[in-house]
Amino acid sequence: MTKIISNNPFYLFYFTIHELMKPFSLCLMLAFILPNYILFMIYDFELQQALPDFHQLIKEKKSIDDFGERNDYIPNIQQNLENLEIIINKNTYINPDNEINQKYCQNSQCKFLFVYSNSEPETKTNVQFINTFAHLANKLNRTLVLTNVGTSRIDSCNKFPFEFYYNIDYLKEKFPNLSLISQDNFQFWTNERIEKPNFHYLHLSSSSSTSSTSSSSNSSNDVPIVEDIQLDNDGGDINCLKNFEMNYNNFNPYQKILFRSDLLLKSSYRKNISKFLISNLKNSNSEILLIKNEINKEIFPSHNNNNNNNNTTTTTTTTTTxxxxxxxxxxxxxxxxxxxxxxxxVAIYWKMIDINDSKILLDCAKKLINTLKILKENIHYNNIYLATDYPVSLDFIQSSSSSYSFSYRQTRHYRRAIHLLNTTMTINTWYSLNAFDKIIKRKENLEEFKGKGITNILDKLVCTSSDYFITAPSECTLKSSNNFIKDIINVREKLYYDYDNQKIQNIISKW
Known part of the structure; x- marks a missing residue:
């Protein structure tokens, strides 16, 4: 065999390489094994330093068993065993909820403020949410849940995301340090949590001065009344909270806070109650502040002098203000x-639903037509836009029959008034101008366009930016406080007087 190898150059080369690789392979193995061995020895040494001396513990235990003495050592032994358990747990267990919190809050602990129900519709709701609850979350250093919207309301039962109505960048600009999370992501967080999050339930409500004076001490000052309540788990107060996997136990605080409705317009009272809320909630360890709001006014006093009641800020361009x-x-x-x-x-706002006497609607329509004819002679306008709470198409009238308390006789008066307007002049509405044409084609979105919802916001903005704005006289509309018109007046006054916007020909007029 040796002779064959020596006579064959190929085998000789192979044999030489094989012999040379042996020491190289040995060096390679040592390069991998030796560092790991050193690391293991270092870790074992540090662990031995941290662990208690078991030989000493055994001796002490034996000494106690043999002699029944040195009872003072027993607590020390127990403490050492507890320390050992803590060391083992720290080295082997990682709480998965910390990773879930980090995913959604960028922190090992999450703290949210979630207004799951807000009673007020647009246009008050955006003022409350931004000026009250965003402000409160910012003060408490909590992440604000951007509750869903729909049918002119902010409510967790609605299906549209917050940005369907509102501009998140606007909110970030007002509160640059405020953390935000969508309702969907908040729901994912509760669903993914292993240990379900606890909460502090708050029902914010108001009462008159006479009904809130159950105790003389409270009636003589500006301190809100705090009552412990029970959450109705069969519905009602629970709303759509069943979609959120929270820890519904008896240890969560459930409270109702009553504010004086007759004092909410006073800035001094709002200042006092805002301090009360912050001081009582800032140290709460609950992961969620769960709020049901029935207050129809701002709780916090205005914290920005440049903001008006409808949450607008001014920006100037080179061509217009x-x-x-x-x-x-x-x-x-x-x-x-x-x-x-x-x-x-010209923009017309006519709130005609639930008018006291629907028989006068036709006369109101005739009076409106005469006003428009006179207006045409005095100012130059090309078109007319009608904003109304009456359904603006036959499709909506038929599909909304259950939404409005119309009898056939009442419907006839409404239709006659609208028909007279349409046959006398061209009346434009959001529907005739194909606004939101992509969204409205989906059947599941039809409810949003039945006179309330996103079209209500659009009507307000169109009326605000119109050249001339007129609204119905008191006898032709429902007599009630109308925040829709108040918001329009506030902005048009600012444009007309403060910024000299040449497009605005009037603030408001009645036909």
Whole structure:
């Protein structure tokens, strides 16, 4: 065999390489094994330093068993065993909820403020949410849950995300340090948590001075009344909270806070109750502040002197002066398209639903037509835009029959008034101008367009930006406080007086 190898150059080369690789392989193995061995020895040494001396413990235990003495050593032994358990747990257990919290809050601990139900509709709701609850979350250093919206309300039962109505960037601009999370992501967080999060339930409500004076001490000062309550788990107060996997146990605090409704307009009272809320909630360890709000006014006093009641801030361009608003880009885009299509134009707001006497609607329509004819002679306008709470198409009238308390006889008066307007002059509405044409085609979104909801916001913005704005006299509309008109007046006054916007021909007029 040796002779064959020596006579064959190939085998000789192979044999030489094979012999040379042996020491190289040995070095390679040592390069991998030796560092790991050193690391293991270092770890074992550090662990031995941290662990108690078991030989000493055994000796002490034996000494106690043999002699029944040195009872003072027993607590020390127990403590050492507890320390051993802590060391083992720290080295082997990682709480998965910390990773879940880090995923959604960028922190090992999450603290949220979730207004799951807000009773007030648009246009008050955006003022409350931004000026009250965003402000409160910011003060308490909690992440604000951006509750879903729909049918002109902020409510967890609605299906549209917060940005369907509102501009999140506007909110971030007002509160740059405020953390935000969508309702969907908040729900995912509760579902993924192994140990379900606890909460502090707050029901914010108001009462008159007479009904809130159950104790003389409370009636003589500005301190809100705090009552312990029970949450109705069969419905009612529970709303859509069943979609969120929280820890519904008897140890969560359930409270109702009553504010004096007759004092909420006073800034001094709002200042006192805002301090009360912050001081009582800032040290709460609950992971969620769960709020049901029935207050129809701002709780916090205005913290920015540049903000008016409808949450607008001013921005100046080279061509005109405009006011930004808290609404979404899609709503503002539809407003811009209508302005371009109609300008110059007159906007009419007619709230006719639930009028006391529907028989006078036809006379009101005739009076409106005469006003428009006179207006045409005095100012130059090309088009008319009608904002109304009455369904603006036959499709909506038929599908909304259950939504409005119309009898056939009442419906006849409404239809006659609208028909007279349409046959006398061209009346434009959001529907006739195909606003939100992509969204409205989906059947599941039909409810949003039955006179309330996103179209209500669009009507407000169009009326605000119109060249001339008129509304119904008291006998032709429902007599009630109308925040819709108040918001329009506030912005138009600012544009007309403070910024000299030449487009605005009047603030408001009645026909």
């Amino acid at each position: 405009t006011l930004s608003n808290p609404y979404s880009d899609s709503i503002n885009h539809e407003t811009w398209k209508i302005n371009v299509a109609l300008e110059p134009f």
